[in-house]
Amino acid sequence: MRVLRVGDRALLVELDDGGATGALHAELLRRREAGALPAVREIVPAARTVLLDGVDAPERLAAELAGWEPAPLPARVGEAVEVPVRYDGPDLPEVAALWGVSVEAAVRIHTAAEFRVAFCGFAPGFGYLTGLGERYEVPRRATPRTAVPAGSVALAGPYTGVYPRSSPGGWQLIGSTDLVLWDAERDPAALLTPGTRVRFTAGGGR
Numbered sequence: 053m054r055v056l057r058v059g060d061r062a063l064l065v066e067l068d069d070g071g072a073t074g075a076l077h078a079e080l081l082r083r084r085e086a087g088a089l090p091a092v093r094e095i096v097p098a099a100r101t102v103l104l105d106g107v108d109a110p111e112r113l114a115a116e117l118a119g120w121e122p123a124p125l126p127a128r129v130g131e132a133v134e135v136p137v138r139y140d141g142p143d144l145p146e147v148a149a150l151w152g153v154s155v156e157a158a159v160r161i162h163t164a165a166e167f168r169v170a171f172c173g174f175a176p177g178f179g180y181l182t183g184l185g186e187r188y189e190v191p192r193r194a195t196p197r198t199a200v201p202a203g204s205v206a207l208a209g210p211y212t213g214v215y216p217r218s219s220p221g222g223w224q225l226i227g228s229t230d231l232v233l234w235d236a237e238r239d240p241a242a243l244l245t246p247g248t249r250v251r252f253t254a255g256g257g258r
Contacts, residue, residue, distance in 0.1 A: 055114045063104045063114055070170050070182060070210075071124065076102050077246060079122035089113075097171040097246050099180070132166065132249035135214065137205050139254055141225035143193070147207060150190050159254055161188065162226065167212060167250040172242065177216035177234025179244035184212065196222030203228045205252065212252075214244070 053076070054066040067073045077097040083089040090113045093106025107113055139159045148158035167183035184207075192208045197220060200206070204215045206223035213223060216233035233243050244250065 053117065053120070055117050057110060057114065058103070058105075061105070061107050061110060063107055063110055063117070065102045065104070065117060067100050067102070070099060072122075073097055073100055073102060074168070074170060074247070075122040075124055076120070079120065080104070081247070090116075098173070099171065132251045133243065135205070135229050135231055135250060135252050136255050137163075137227040137229050137252050139227040141205065141227045143206075143224040144226045147190055147224050147226055151188055158226070162212075163252050163254055165252075167252070169244045169246050169248045169250065170211075171246050172244070174213075175216055175219060175234075177242045177244070178213055179233075179242070179246075179248070179250075181212040181244070181250055182210060183250075184210065186210065190224050192222040193224060196220055197225075200225065201228065203230060203233075205229060216242075 056064045056066065058064050065076060067076060074097070077095065080089065080095050080102065084092065084095070091108040092104050096103040096105065104113070144158060145155055148155045151158055151161065153161065165183045167181040169179040170182045172179050189210050190207050199218055200215050200221040202215055202217045204225050205227040206213050206215065206221065206225050208223040214229060214233055215221060231243065234241055
């Protein structure tokens with residue numbers, strides 16, 4: 053763990069991998085909920101970092117963090133969000149070929165996994181979900197699409213993601229869902245937030 057000062061009231065914690073990042077993020081939230089953390093306005097995880105912004109006592113917190121040893125994330129935390137998917141994506145046959153399985157088997161692999169939102173980014177409501185493991189990592193498309201439909205379920209590297217709105221994108225599209233990933237009238241607006249468990253089911257629809 054490496055703790056860096058960012059400006060006057062922020063810290064950036066660098067970690068070895070996504071598992072350590074998730075564990076630290078969970079520990080920070082737990083301590084803040086228990087009132088055992090100096091005031092922090094925002095806690096923002098990424099792939100291998102956690103940003104703490106609006107820190108009232110950054111030097112004190114940096115010294116505390118250096119001695120922390122967060123416990124590994126438990127296998128199951130909270131109720132899983134179920135995402136019904138129509139596995140009809142144009143890149144599904146290519147993904148299946150990369151995995152060395154049939155299309156039907158690729159769908160079974162994806163629906164059998166339990167995912168966790170590691171962090172969010174790219175667009176409001178877009179979560180980077182881990183859970184498939186290294187065996188099923190796939191490359192981004194060589195040529196990104198100029199428009200990916202909202203609700204597209206996609207893979208890239210070790211992550212699964214669901215596009216909350218239409219946008220350009222280079223991920224492999226394996227299906228689609230009707231779930232609303234981002235709704236400004238909802239609290240929270242994002243359906244998928246860091247730490248959320250997610251399961252994908254075949255079938256689609258709302």
